[in-house]
Amino acid sequence: MNKEKFIKTLQEKLNIDENTAVIINNTIENNNIFIKKNKEKIVNDLMNDLKINLKEAEDIYEKVMDLITTTIKNKIKHPFRKD
Numbered sequence: 001m002n003k004e005k006f007i008k009t010l011q012e013k014l015n016i017d018e019n020t021a022v023i024i025n026n027t028i029e030n031n032n033i034f035i036k037k038n039k040e041k042i043v044n045d046l047m048n049d050l051k052i053n054l055k056e057a058e059d060i061y062e063k064v065m066d067l068i069t070t071t072i073k074n075k076i077k078h079p080f081r082k083d
Contacts, residue, residue: 001071014063023049028064 001009003025010021027045031038039061046057074081 009067013067024060
């Protein structure tokens, strides 16, 4: 999934505007999401960048991680399918 499609998907899944989706995308891109210790940093960055509380930031983090892992699993199952 390319960056533009990921941002569009974030907008749809989280029911947010494009600017918020771009901020979330940038936060995810700036951190290694596959290291468990980075969850706290990502959540804190989301709280600071979006001016939201801990619960909202954790919810966004979980939804984004679910989207990413689902996309990876689908790519593994169907490597030649176009997005």
